[in-house]
Amino acid sequence: MNVAILGSGFGLYGYLPALHALSCRIVLPARYRSTIERRPELSRLASHITFVADENEAIDLADAVVIARRPADQLDLIPSLLHRQKLQRLLLEKPLAPNPAAALRLEDQIAASGKIVRTGYLFGHTGWGRDLIGRAAELNGDLHIRWRFRAHHYAADLSNWKRADAEGGGALRFYGIQLIGLLAALGFDQIEASRLKAARSGEAESWHATLANRKGARCLLELDSNAAQSLFAVAAPALGLNISRQDPFDAAPGNGDRRVPLLVSLCREFLTTETTTDPSDGKAISLWQAIEDVTVFENATAP
DSSP states (O other), X not given: XXXXXXXXXXXXXXXXXXXXXXXXXXXXXXXXXXXXXXXXXXXXXXXXXXXXXXXXXXHHHOSEEEEOSOHHHHHHHHHHHTTOSSOOEEEEOSSSSSSHHHHHHHHHHHHHHTOEEEEOOOGGGSHHHHHHHHTGGGOOSOEEEEEEEXXXXXXXXXXXXXXXXXXXXXXXXXXXXXXXXXXXXXXXXXXXXXXXXXXXTTXXXXXXXXXXXXXXXXXXXXXXXXXXXXXXXXXXXXXXXXEEESSSSOOOOSSSOTTHHHHHHHHHHHHHOOOSBOHXXXXXXXXXXXXXXXXXXXXXXXX
16 A cells, blocks of 8 residues: 655654554655655665655555644645545544634545545553543543643744644644543543633643543543643543553654654554544544633633
C-alpha cells in the first residue's frame, strides 16, 4: 500500500518512522527531503522513501494519506481528498478543525464519503489508556486526570498557532482534545463544569472540567500547558488504577519521538481495518462541542 504523508513536522518525526516500521511504501513531496536529511533518526529512512515533485503527485500515487497539518489546513484540504476515487484511507490529526462547529460539518462529509477515516487520538493506544477503555464497564467511581507541562511554545517564547484558540490551539483545543478523545471512548458525555484560564486573550493556558457518564461516574480534569513542573497522573480507585509520571506516553527506547510506538499501533489499525469510521471519533467531536458550549473563560475574553 502506498501511503503519502502531508506535513513536514509531526508528519515526519512521528508518522514517518511509524509507517516505516510497518513496511509501508511511503511517498513524500521532494521538498521534505532536506528536513529528513538534517535529522539523524530520519536520514537513515531516506532510501526507503519515494520522493515526488509535490503534494498533488504524492496524493495521486497514494492509496492512503496521513495528514499532519494545521487544523485550518485540514479544513481546506480534506473535502477535496474525500472526492478522490483511488484514495481509500485518510488518517487525520486532531483537532480536526479550528473549532468544534467546523469539525462537526467536516465529520458529516467524512461519514458520507464511505472512506476509511481515523483521527490521531493516541491516549487510547497507551498501556494505561487501553486498560481504562478495556475496563470502562467497571468504572463506577471517580476518575481524576491531572496533566501539567510547559508547552514548547511557552518554553521557547514562540508565537505560533498552537497558542491561539481561534486557530485550534490552546489548552482545550490542541491539548485537551486528546483527553476528550479518550473520554468519548469511555462514555463520558455529560458536562458539569468547564473553565479556561489565560494570561492573554484567546490563548488558553489551562483547562479544568468535570464530566459524568450515564452510570454516575465522574471525571475531574486538570490540564495546565504552562506549568513549572511536569506531571501526568491518573487515579481511578474503583479500578485500582493510580499512575503518576512525567508525561502520558509509555517509555520507549531510542532517540526518536516517544510517541512513535503509539503511532505504530494507530497506523496498524488504520491500515488494516475495513470499518469506515470509528464511532468514538464522531463522539469526541460532539463532546468537544458540548464542552465548549458551557465553558467559562477567566482572565480573558472568549475567542
